Amino acid sequence: MQCSFCEWRCELSADSHGVCRMYYVDREEIRERFPNRWSYAVSRVESLPFYHAYPGSRSLTIGTTGCNFKCRYCSNAYIALQDPDTLKEHIYSMTPEELVGMAQKLNCHNIVFNVNEPTVSLPALLKLREIAQKAGLPMGCLTNGYGTEESTELLASIFDFINVGLKGFTSKFYREYIGVKKADPILRNIRRLAGIRHVEVTTPVIQDVNDCELDEIAKFLASIDPEIPWHIFRLLPEYEMKGAEYPSIELISLALESARKKLRYVYFHNFVGSDWVNTACPGCGMEVIERLSLGCGGDKLDYFHCQDNQCPKCGNGIKMYGGYVPPLKERMGTA
Amino acid sequence: MSLAIVDAREWQNLLDLRTGKKTQDERSQTLMLRSILKRHPYPGDVDILSNRWVTDTALDLIDAYEPQLACVVYAHQYFAGRYTPMAEEQRKTMIEDVFSEIGRLTEKSGFTPVIVGSGDMVELAGEIDLSKVDGIAISSHWSARYAGLHRASARDLDYVTSNSAIERVVRRDEWISLFPGTSYQAERIPEYLLVAREGWTFVTTGTPIRKCLRIPGESFRIPISTTLGEAASITEIRALIHAHITKQKIALIIVEGLGVRDFLMPHVPCVNKVDWHYYEPGDGLYLTISTGAHQVFAHPSGYEYHDENDAKREYPFSGYFLDIPQHALASDFPGKSIAVGNHSMFVHTIFGADICMECFARNLYNQGCLGVIHRFK
Numbered sequence: 162m163q164c165s166f167c168e169w170r171c172e173l174s175a176d177s178h179g180v181c182r183m184y185y186v187d188r189e190e191i192r193e194r195f196p197n198r199w200s201y202a203v204s205r206v207e208s209l210p211f212y213h214a215y216p217g218s219r220s221l222t223i224g225t226t227g228c229n230f231k232c233r234y235c236s237n238a239y240i241a242l243q244d245p246d247t248l249k250e251h252i253y254s255m256t257p258e259e260l261v262g263m264a265q266k267l268n269c270h271n272i273v274f275n276v277n278e279p280t281v282s283l284p285a286l287l288k289l290r291e292i293a294q295k296a297g298l299p300m301g302c303l304t305n306g307y308g309t310e311e312s313t314e315l316l317a318s319i320f321d322f323i324n325v326g327l328k329g330f331t332s333k334f335y336r337e338y339i340g341v342k343k344a345d346p347i348l349r350n351i352r353r354l355a356g357i358r359h360v361e362v363t364t365p366v367i368q369d370v371n372d373c374e375l376d377e378i379a380k381f382l383a384s385i386d387p388e389i390p391w392h393i394f395r396l397l398p399e400y401e402m403k404g405a406e407y408p409s410i411e412l413i414s415l416a417l418e419s420a421r422k423k424l425r426y427v428y429f430h431n432f433v434g435s436d437w438v439n440t441a442c443p444g445c446g447m448e449v450i451e452r453l454s455l456g457c458g459g460d461k462l463d464y465f466h467c468q469d470n471q472c473p474k475c476g477n478g479i480k481m482y483g484g485y486v487p488p489l490k491e492r493m494g495t496a
Numbered sequence: 497m498s499l500a501i502v503d504a505r506e507w508q509n510l511l512d513l514r515t516g517k518k519t520q521d522e523r524s525q526t527l528m529l530r531s532i533l534k535r536h537p538y539p540g541d542v543d544i545l546s547n548r549w550v551t552d553t554a555l556d557l558i559d560a561y562e563p564q565l566a567c568v569v570y571a572h573q574y575f576a577g578r579y580t581p582m583a584e585e586q587r588k589t590m591i592e593d594v595f596s597e598i599g600r601l602t603e604k605s606g607f608t609p610v611i612v613g614s615g616d617m618v619e620l621a622g623e624i625d626l627s628k629v630d631g632i633a634i635s636s637h638w639s640a641r642y643a644g645l646h647r648a649s650a651r652d653l654d655y656v657t658s659n660s661a662i663e664r665v666v667r668r669d670e671w672i673s674l675f676p677g678t679s680y681q682a683e684r685i686p687e688y689l690l691v692a693r694e695g696w697t698f699v700t701t702g703t704p705i706r707k708c709l710r711i712p713g714e715s716f717r718i719p720i721s722t723t724l725g726e727a728a729s730i731t732e733i734r735a736l737i738h739a740h741i742t743k744q745k746i747a748l749i750i751v752e753g754l755g756v757r758d759f760l761m762p763h764v765p766c767v768n769k770v771d772w773h774y775y776e777p778g779d780g781l782y783l784t785i786s787t788g789a790h791q792v793f794a795h796p797s798g799y800e801y802h803d804e805n806d807a808k809r810e811y812p813f814s815g816y817f818l819d820i821p822q823h824a825l826a827s828d829f830p831g832k833s834i835a836v837g838n839h840s841m842f843v844h845t846i847f848g849a850d851i852c853m854e855c856f857a858r859n860l861y862n863q864g865c866l867g868v869i870h871r872f873k
Contacts, residue, residue: 200705203702205806219802240705259627268803395504397861397862407505407506409506432507433504434502436509453516456502456863456864461812488806488808489803
């Protein structure tokens with residue numbers, strides 16, 4: 162039976178679990194091998210990163226195991242690329258109700274799937290969505306965008322805000338570094354998702370490999386919507402590329418000058434102390450949102466100057482999904 | 497104002513450590529630290545060259561700044577031992593390597609060492625899953641032995657008291673009675689502190705996803721090796737150093753992940769406990785050594801750290817530290833001091849040295865280095 166969750170479209174059977182190793186066939190139905198097995202943690206939404214969705218909010222970040230990509234530089238290889246069967250005992254067995262209960266106990270404003278690829282666990286996420294929605298918890302995710310058209314619709318029905326990893330622009334890059342044949346489905350899905358959901362895009366830069374594609378990516382995103390926030394990540398090579406040179410911050414920053422003319426919200430981070438994490442008003446240039454880049458400690462909101470998502474100086478609207486969420490202590494009056 | 501230089505490899509930024517805001521400074525001490533940071537890119541916590549980086553960097557800084565007091569941390573064997581599968585022979589070589597680095601440091605610098613092992617590691621026996629409790633269980637900051645239980649139900653208490661892998665369930669008041677603490681600190685202490693049996697660790701909110709292979713073991717006593725004299729308890733190490741520092745250059749060297757069993761130098765056991773409580777290799781141990789007073793409640797085991805993590809706060813680049821501890825070993829010493837190490841966050845916060853240099857890594861992800869200047873001399 163052919164899987165329709167991602168563009169690998171693997172042939173599945175009772176014993177054949179596809180590239181992601183997360184599905185099997187039982188009585189003519191595709192089922193999850195490890196439903197309701199989750200990891201969870203607490204994070205700031207800026208760390209994930211979402212810079213234009215519920216700024217300042219606390220997220221319950223969740224993940225499962227398995228991935229349909231094999232990125233040569235994967236930073237979560239110890240969980241995303243291991244055989245899920247060997248990991249199932251190391252992550253929590255939790256029902257959707259328990260997971261939502263955990264988010265509430267930890268005073269999280271939203272739930273964000275961010276450890277591995279959500280396409281490998283869509284049925285469980287669909288159930289989680291039902292319970293989270295009843296509890297009033299918005300859901301977001303990070304995805305590699307390699308879903309089929311039908312599963313992309315499903316993804317959009319589950320998640321309110323989505324960060325798509327656009328790791329390069331050419332199929333050549335995707336073949337050599339990601340292990341899939343084509344970039345086209347990802348571009349197609351970004352276009353679709355950006356039309357129906359809040360979308361931010363993240364591109365990890367590998368110097369001398371995909372930095373030459375940055376301008377093309379900027380043009381592509383601008384052709385969809387110049388207000389799509391774009392995060393350029395300085396790649397910290399892990400897994401097979403551990404030991405590779407860290408990209409030059411100066412060179413990448415220079416290369417992004419052209420992108421900044423095409424897109425209104427361009428950020429360059431994933432390194433400690435970055436100067437390129439604040440949001441400038443597209444109208445007057447005032448810095449309306451200040452953030453701190455704590456490197457692998459995640460990013461953090463520092464000052465939010467645009468109440469009602471408007472620039473206080475010129476009144477220009479700042480693209481934002483949801484409003485500012487003050488820290489818990491501030492909300493409880495104990496700050 | 498304390499200055500922070502973040503070095504993300506081939507790129508540096510100068511910040512005010514307290515506010516995290518960009519700043520400017522061209523004084524010679526700042527230029528010197530910038531240059532040393534540039535010369536010593538950090539190889540990573542589990543990289544075999546990690547401890548060599550500590551020695552090389554410390555020697556460079558000693559050469560440039562000529563301090564009287566150096567605080568040095570070697571932590572590679574702790575991080576690698578925790579997560580990297582290795583044969584016994586390989587582990588022995590790793591331990592020999594760290595002592596060889598210590599030898600190189602003391603020989604080349606001429607400093608008199610005070611070497612303290614933070615405690616042995618043992619193989620993981622099992623995990624205590626607390627994800628199903630009605631309250632909230634939190635095991636903070638890589639702790640293995642301790643977890644906090646907040647807003648516990650009767651069912652939760654039944655579960656934890658009947659779990660054979662949990663050695664002790666300690667009520668807040670019982671815990672506080674062991675140590676002096678302020679009322680603010682008392683508020684952050686969990687209602688119950690759960691204490692695991694040796695070899696067991698908790699799986700809770702805050703536990704890293706990465707699977708542990710070895711964890712800190714029982715460490716009621718930890719090894720200390722020095723020719724300066726006797727320190728029967730970890731609270732006496734500071735006084736021992738202060739008593740001799742005007743007469744000779746001293747290096748306090750903390751060696752993580754090694755206790756009385758694996759320590760390869762002549763040593764005496766040093767008390768690392770109060771009653772049933774012993775310090776794991778964390779900020780409590782470091783702060784107690786540095787200040788000479790027990791420091792359990794600065795970041796109490798199992799506290800709800802996430803409530804502080806997303807709030808507006810100072811010292812954003814100092815991890816979970818909300819301030820720089822006062823009355824530290826080096827800040828109370830008028831002479832020149834440095835601190836260098838590969839346990840990020842602790843080096844620039846705990847010792848109070850004039851100039852500090854540490855790796856900037858979180859959960860083993862290597863982002864570069866952090867240099868801090870607390871004072872100009």
